[in-house]
Amino acid sequence: MSQTETARLAPIEMIGVQTRLNHEEEQTILRVLREAKTLATGPEGDAFEKEFAAFLGAGDAAVLSSCSGALELAAIMTGLKPGDEVIVPAHTFVATAVPFARTGARIRWADIDPDTRVMSPASVQQLVNERTKVMVPVHLYGLPCDMDALLKIAEPRGIQIVEDCAQAPGGRYKGRRVGSIGHFGCFSFHTHKNMSTLGEGGMLAVRDPQHAVLARRLRWMGNWPFEGTRDRYWVPAMGNLVPPMPGQWPLNYCLSEPQSAVGRLLLKRIDRINAQRREQAARFQAHFADYPEMVFQKVPDQCEHVYHLMSARYDGQAYGKTRNDVIAYCYEKYRLKLIVQYWPLNRSDLFRSFGFDEAHVPETDRFFDNMISFPWWSEMGDALVDDMAQRTIRGLDAMRAGG
Ligand SMILES: Cc1ncc(COP(=O)(O)O)c(C=O)c1O
Known part of the structure; x- marks a missing residue:
């Protein structure tokens, strides 16, 4: 994608209002x-x-x-x-x-x-x-x-x-x-x-x-x-x-x-809002069926997820790539602003300053170091959800191709 084409794309990024009032x-x-x-x-x-x-x-x-x-x-x-x-x-x-x-x-x-x-x-x-x-x-x-x-x-x-x-x-x-x-x-x-x-x-x-x-x-x-x-x-x-x-x-x-x-x-x-968010999540994740390097949260049968956020782990070792590579590529080429969330609290300056830095949390570390969080709110609409998935997939393809 040329620089001019990139510049023409509308950015996709998180907004600060999850559900608009009617x-x-x-x-x-x-x-x-x-x-x-x-x-x-x-x-x-x-x-x-x-x-x-x-x-x-x-x-x-x-x-x-x-x-x-x-x-x-x-x-x-x-x-x-x-x-x-x-x-x-x-x-x-x-x-x-x-x-x-x-x-x-x-x-x-x-x-x-x-x-x-x-x-x-x-x-x-x-x-x-x-x-x-x-x-x-x-x-x-x-x-x-x-x-x-x-x-x-x-x-x-x-x-x-x-x-x-x-x-x-x-x-x-x-x-x-x-x-x-x-x-x-x-x-x-x-x-x-x-x-x-x-x-x-x-x-x-x-x-x-x-x-x-x-x-x-x-x-x-x-x-x-x-x-x-x-x-x-x-x-x-x-x-x-x-x-x-x-x-x-x-x-x-x-x-x-x-x-x-x-x-x-x-x-x-709220039950209708959540049901719609579940549909939105299913639609988004379906795009990644052939991309096992994107690992979404597993939902046990006994749990009803309300998809406050959409996050995934990127396992790009097979391609020698990290989630930072994915985020940089999607942002620079496709103006998709993916983010990283939830600094492990034991690693934060705040908790360290109070002496709360002792922890054995390898899965927390692994997830934080490889996680990607997507822009996500109620009623994004199918077109935006599909567009966001496609921009991400182009990024994943580029990672596979060594881009
Ligand atoms: C997991 C979790 N706990 C607590 C809070 C605090 O909520 P509030 O902003 O209403 O104080 C938040 C808000 O982001 C949160 O995500």
Whole structure:
């Protein structure tokens, strides 16, 4: 392809909005702005929580301003303290681990399974000991972890499970929604996610009703209504201030009403959004049937993938090529911007600076060093999906030909 032809190609690159709002969702924002008695947490937030818990089919839920906030509250409620250990996959987004590191507990990095690329139960088995108090399976890229295998390790030892479902809202494991299986389920409605509440947002799902109470106290600076009726509503003050948990200061992780209103509507169509993403994934991957050097995530029968992202490992050893060669070629010749994601946390300056660099995670390293992540969002459309596959395949052909 000549330079002029390359210059004429429209670039294909990731965009920061995964799912666009529809007309009803846009109108709802306006209605809430015009009619609501509060724009902070109120009836829309309360309804969103109830509907989310019903969607999960278990427990209760607290609406929050981010999944990082949900993970933070979960980390606090697990009661982790210095001397305890928590098992977290090294291959995940930074927010999975930071709240647990902040408790003072020691992070033990688990490896990923080479085929599914989510936390490997075999690796977890090697890390557990009497100090292990918590494990944090991450349903990365939208694929549920092998929860039965993890429960089998956790339950007899009383280890609490915090599911990081940021990338997998609506995903199912053996028919159960992710986030309803462990003690806590943390969801993100950030702009990059399958459903987003105007750019930021999150939900903490809990199984124990007491955790729902604590979460609501922790999330709004300990503000809490007085119990019972009072003769004079203003005495001693309009609202009570309660300690959320012994030894814990409260935080502010509230979500606004327009955001919750949008979340309620997106929740009604998240299964359709995910089904469409699965179709999009199947269409894209079908193009690579004759290219075994592109290895996509394996989806076990018991898991329903929601394809938050589309990633693959490039095994180009037979051609003496690396994924960096593929990315460079596709970008320079075909203006396709492929990226590399999830710096293994134990190798990052951040975690190293806190002394969390000890890890034996060979599959995490192998995947990170060979992975490619594609531009990916809801409703890309068949033409763009096919175009992206064709540009990639031309890159793979060039690698085979020594280009
Ligand atoms: C796996 C994972 N966990 C946690 C988070 C944090 O989500 P939020 O941006 O809502 O705080 C993200 C967001 O990218 C994520 O991908």
